[in-house]
Amino acid sequence: MKIKPSLSDLLNSSFRSILKNKGRTLLTSLGIIIGVSSVILLTSIGNGLKSYVSDQFETLGANTIFVSPGMIFSEGGRFNQGAEQFLSLSFDKKDISNLSRNFRSDTIIPLSQTSAEVKALNKTLRSISIIGTTDDYGQEGNATPDPKNGRWFSAEESAKGSKVAILGSNVATDLFGNVNPLGRKIIIKGKTLKVIGIANQQGSSFGGQPVDDYIYVPLDIVHSLSGNEDINSIQIKTPSKDEVPQRKLEIEEVLLDRYEKDTFTVFDSSQLLSSINNIISVLTVALTGIAAISLIVGGIGIMNIMLVTVSERTREIGLRKAIGAYPRAILVQFLIEATILSGIGGIIGILLGTLGSLAINNFFPTNVTLQSVILAFGVSAIVGIVFGVAPARKASKLSPIEALRYE
Amino acid sequence: MKKSSSNNKSPRVVLNLKNIVKTYVSGNTSFNALDDVDVQIKEGEFVSITGPSGSGKSTLMHIIGLLDLPTSGQVILEDRDISRLKEHELAQIRNVTLGFVFQQFNLLPKTSALENVLLPLLYSDIDKTLHKQKGIDMLTKVGLLDKLKNTPAQLSGGQQQRVAIARALINNPKIILADEPTGNLDSRSGKEVMKFFHYLHEKEGRTIVLVTHDMELANQAKRKIVIRDGKIYSQ
Ligand SMILES: Nc1ncnc2c1ncn2[C@@H]1O[C@H](COP(=O)(O)OP(=O)(O)O)[C@@H](O)[C@H]1O
Ligand SMILES: [Mg+2]
Numbered sequence: 235m236k237i238k239p240s241l242s243d244l245l246n247s248s249f250r251s252i253l254k255n256k257g258r259t260l261l262t263s264l265g266i267i268i269g270v271s272s273v274i275l276l277t278s279i280g281n282g283l284k285s286y287v288s289d290q291f292e293t294l295g296a297n298t299i300f301v302s303p304g305m306i307f308s309e310g311g312r313f314n315q316g317a318e319q320f321l322s323l324s325f326d327k328k329d330i331s332n333l334s335r336n337f338r339s340d341t342i343i344p345l346s347q348t349s350a351e352v353k354a355l356n357k358t359l360r361s362i363s364i365i366g367t368t369d370d371y372g373q374e375g376n377a378t379p380d381p382k383n384g385r386w387f388s389a390e391e392s393a394k395g396s397k398v399a400i401l402g403s404n405v406a407t408d409l410f411g412n413v414n415p416l417g418r419k420i421i422i423k424g425k426t427l428k429v430i431g432i433a434n435q436q437g438s439s440f441g442g443q444p445v446d447d448y449i450y451v452p453l454d455i456v457h458s459l460s461g462n463e464d465i466n467s468i469q470i471k472t473p474s475k476d477e478v479p480q481r482k483l484e485i486e487e488v489l490l491d492r493y494e495k496d497t498f499t500v501f502d503s504s505q506l507l508s509s510i511n512n513i514i515s516v517l518t519v520a521l522t523g524i525a526a527i528s529l530i531v532g533g534i535g536i537m538n539i540m541l542v543t544v545s546e547r548t549r550e551i552g553l554r555k556a557i558g559a560y561p562r563a564i565l566v567q568f569l570i571e572a573t574i575l576s577g578i579g580g581i582i583g584i585l586l587g588t589l590g591s592l593a594i595n596n597f598f599p600t601n602v603t604l605q606s607v608i609l610a611f612g613v614s615a616i617v618g619i620v621f622g623v624a625p626a627r628k629a630s631k632l633s634p635i636e637a638l639r640y641e
Numbered sequence: 642m643k644k645s646s647s648n649n650k651s652p653r654v655v656l657n658l659k660n661i662v663k664t665y666v667s668g669n670t671s672f673n674a675l676d677d678v679d680v681q682i683k684e685g686e687f688v689s690i691t692g693p694s695g696s697g698k699s700t701l702m703h704i705i706g707l708l709d710l711p712t713s714g715q716v717i718l719e720d721r722d723i724s725r726l727k728e729h730e731l732a733q734i735r736n737v738t739l740g741f742v743f744q745q746f747n748l749l750p751k752t753s754a755l756e757n758v759l760l761p762l763l764y765s766d767i768d769k770t771l772h773k774q775k776g777i778d779m780l781t782k783v784g785l786l787d788k789l790k791n792t793p794a795q796l797s798g799g800q801q802q803r804v805a806i807a808r809a810l811i812n813n814p815k816i817i818l819a820d821e822p823t824g825n826l827d828s829r830s831g832k833e834v835m836k837f838f839h840y841l842h843e844k845e846g847r848t849i850v851l852v853t854h855d856m857e858l859a860n861q862a863k864r865k866i867v868i869r870d871g872k873i874y875s876q
Binding site: 238239240243247254549550552553554555556557558559560561562563633634635638 | 703706708709728729732733735736737741743745747749751760761763764765766769808812
């Protein structure tokens with residue numbers, strides 16, 4: 235059967251009736267506007283966060299393999315929430331030489347960490363993290379100073395355990411204020427070190443590496459500060475990222491000679507990235523779900539107004555029926571009106587959400603995806619249909635006589 | 642439209658109501674607004690239904706117009722028993738065969754005269770490209786060519802009722818049903834409306850059923866059905 239009236243006639247008349255009541259339209263759509271814009275905003279923040287995080291990990295290098303004590307990942311690739319990850323296992327120099335011997339083409343970087351009081355000029359800072367590592371760490375672009383800010387320590391200084399230090403930019407200002415720290419002395423547990431570089435400012439880096447708060451020194455310095463030979467973690471750089479999957483297995487094999495299975499973890503940045511993305515996704519979905527509740531509230535608002543509209547227009551409905559509108563024509567007409575109302579709300583919400591996310595983008599990464607726009611618009615249209623059904627049915631069931639007599 | 646039928650051959654019955662009862666129930670009392678009513682209306686007739694207020698005229702017209710169903714009895718419109726029809730089929734008959742004129746005009750507010758007149762076409766099979774011209778023709782016929790774009794609020798009562806008549810005519814219906822069409826009009830506009838009904842009857846051969854409590858108007862019809870307390874008093 236041919237649809238009467240045609241869809242274009244219905245759309246046309248719905249739009250006109252909506253435009254005749256602009257104020258009502260805006261108020262009715264307000265709930266949807268708020269719901270859709272918050273959905274857009276929150277997903278854009280989630281997406282922005284994800285791409286920000288992957289950018290950060292890109293700088294870590296796709297060819298880097300990390301070895302850490304404890305089990306970092308649980309089954310399914312999530313971060314392990316148990317205490318196992320803090321297992322007090324540590325590596326030592328023998329592991330480094332074993333790895334170097336087995337993987338000659340790779341760069342093996344040991345990392346040791348201790349915490350100590352640091353003095354300079356007349357300032358004292360308590361519990362500053364001191365990272366002990368080799369020249370390779372700086373060569374690979376980690377915490378490397380700009381040339382104007384000095385240099386990283388050399389292979390020779392690294393091997394001899396020279397008393398030199400590179401300051402994180404926060405530590406540098408905290409200790410020296412406006413004074414240029416280059417060439418000056420700092421004292422850690424009675425040891426006097428010479429500042430030879432200031433690491434580039436990294437900003438608040440995601441993933442828990444506040445590079446700006448660290449002091450970097452040759453490995454042996456940390457060992458003599460802490461009084462042990464522990465190596466807390468190891469980074470292995472392969473010539474290219476293609477070797478990474480195979481190398482992870484080989485490294486694990488080497489380490490299994492000396493350590494129990496599951497007391498350490500060999501992983502690469504993509505694993506780390508996917509775990510963090512996992513967390514962000516869960517957060518985004520949860521937040522978006524909360525925002526979606528306001529969409530439902532918006533839908534109820536539309537239902538409310540449509541019910542009012544149906545009683546306001548009872549005589550019109552009666553007249554339309556008297557002159558030949560069959561029930562379904564009335565039903566479709568009111569459904570379309572409800573859908574257009576929520577659709578308009580959806581479009582305004584998308585615009586506001588996008589503008590909001592552009593504004594936020596100035597100080598926090600956001601990213602509006604086409605997917606989220608389509609999703610938000612689809613959901614708002616569905617909300618219109620779902621919550622439009624009850625009023626539309628009510629309208630279509632009115633008896634023409636009673637409707638015409640309605641005052 | 643056919644001219645009125647010639648005298649030697651009796652015109653056919655377009656509307657046949659048999660033993661119509663309409664009962665309204667409120668609470669535990671029931672009330673027969675129509676009580677065993679038989680009415681026959683022939684093609685091309687101009688019939689008035691008259692009687693005192695509350696006698697059941699509107700109730701009868703609603704049943705004739707398929708806007709309401711009787712509690713019992715048969716309504717046969719053009720040889721079809723309408724009790725067997727579904728709601729959308731009734732709607733289609735109202736759209737194509739019947740044209741309604743109400744006391745209240747029942748025009749859509751904030752909507753132009755032309756769009757009001759075109760409303761029934763929205764629910765018809767008539768080719769959309771023809772709609773607008775038909776509407777203009779119809780408004781020309783009722784003398785409102787210069788008011789196409791006016792909304793009801795910008796028209797006098799008589800003009801509004803003429804728009805409503807144009808709307809009733811747009812689908813070229815056989816039967817025009819009018820319930821107190823002059824009830825809200827001053828006497829001059831009322832006379833114009835009546836003149837127009839006469840024209841539709843005499844020149845276009847349409848069947849006209851006029852409901853009115855006004856004896857003077859009722860007497861202008863070719864046949865008068867008088868109803869009292871839900872029963873036919875004379876016809
Ligand atoms: N929906 C209804 N419910 C109850 N009683 C009704 C209803 N409609 C009409 N009536 C009653 O039926 C009688 C006939 O009404 P109506 O046909 O409107 O009279 P008329 O048009 O002749 O003035 C009146 O007594 C009226 O009160
Ligand atoms: Mg009446």
